[in-house]
Amino acid sequence: MALPNFSSSSDSTPREFSRLIGLKGWSYEKAREMKVIIVGCGGLGNPIARLITRLGIGNLVLIDNDIVEIENLNRDGFEVCDIGKNKAEILKRKLEKIFENHSVRIEAIPKNVLEIDLQEIVEEANLVVTATDNTSSRIYVNDICVETNTTMIDTGFTTDGLRGHVRLIIPGKTACLRCSYFELPVLDKTNLSDKVDLSMKTGYAVSPAPTLSFLASLAAMIAFNVLFEISKPPNYISVNLAEMKFSTANLKRNPRCEICSALDES
Ligand SMILES: [Zn+2]
Numbered sequence: 001m002a003l004p005n006f007s008s009s010s011d012s013t014p015r016e017f018s019r020l021i022g023l024k025g026w027s028y029e030k031a032r033e034m035k036v037i038i039v040g041c042g043g044l045g046n047p048i049a050r051l052i053t054r055l056g057i058g059n060l061v062l063i064d065n066d067i068v069e070i071e072n073l074n075r076d077g078f079e080v081c082d083i084g085k086n087k088a089e090i091l092k093r094k095l096e097k098i099f100e101n102h103s104v105r106i107e108a109i110p111k112n113v114l115e116i117d118l119q120e121i122v123e124e125a126n127l128v129v130t131a132t133d134n135t136s137s138r139i140y141v142n143d144i145c146v147e148t149n150t151t152m153i154d155t156g157f158t159t160d161g162l163r164g165h166v167r168l169i170i171p172g173k174t175a176c177l178r179c180s181y182f183e184l185p186v187l188d189k190t191n192l193s194d195k196v197d198l199s200m201k202t203g204y205a206v207s208p209a210p211t212l213s214f215l216a217s218l219a220a221m222i223a224f225n226v227l228f229e230i231s232k233p234p235n236y237i238s239v240n241l242a243e244m245k246f247s248t249a250n251l252k253r254n255p256r257c258e259i260c261s262a263l264d265e266s
Pocket of ligand 1: 254257
């Protein structure tokens with residue numbers, strides 16, 4: 001199939017991004033230089049990656065060692081033909097089809113985030129997004145983002161599939177994950193299971209696509225606000241989609257936090 005006409009619609013913005021011209025703070029030149037890492041390419045990470053790609057972000061790193069199973073098909077982004085394939089690798093292929101790989105460089109890492117040298121990758125990134133239900137992974141990413149002074153967005157949803165949150169972590173400015181979750185376990189890199197330890201009777205997190213896509217949109221919009229310095233969004237947003245309640249807060253840093261308390265407020 002012939003490519004559509006990608007000739008420039010302005011001095012330097014390809015035509016496929018022309019409808020973003022005029023959006024406050026955005027420019028193609030800025031977007032194409034940015035690098036975003038997404039940890040977890042499932043029902044949350046998949047729509048987050050697709051939304052971020054459509055903002056013109058030029059560099060993406062997708063990390064997930066999981067494979068698509070038939071139980072994942074209710075989530076946005078998965079199809080029957082994806083079953084048995086690695087989530088990061090198939091997401092990379094799907095993203096490259098959006099613009100025929102015209103404007104985005106994507107690296108898929110089909111490994112558990114705990115098994116890779118994440119710090120080396122994060123040091124080059126503008127933003128890291130966690131879209132995984134694995135607590136150890138989220139702590140690991142949190143600690144590396146604090147250490148490297150890298151902005152992080154954490155997403156998650158409750159096991160009933162009706163409530164969720166998005167957190168913005170700017171090291172030295174906002175609370176990190178360890179500031180407010182004292183019950184977080186000590187990082188255990190010997191436990192590399194991606195399966196969340198659920199106490200629910202069902203043994204799995206109920207995951208309706210509308211809930212996950214809603215949270216993904218919220219995370220992508222916060223990413224946009226932060227990357228392009230549009231605004232200073234609250235660092236904690238929670239949603240209750242059963243009652244259609246939406247609340248925000250600015251979580252305070254914990255001066256006794258073992259990870260981020262040594263950082264000066266900058
Ligand atoms: Zn902290």
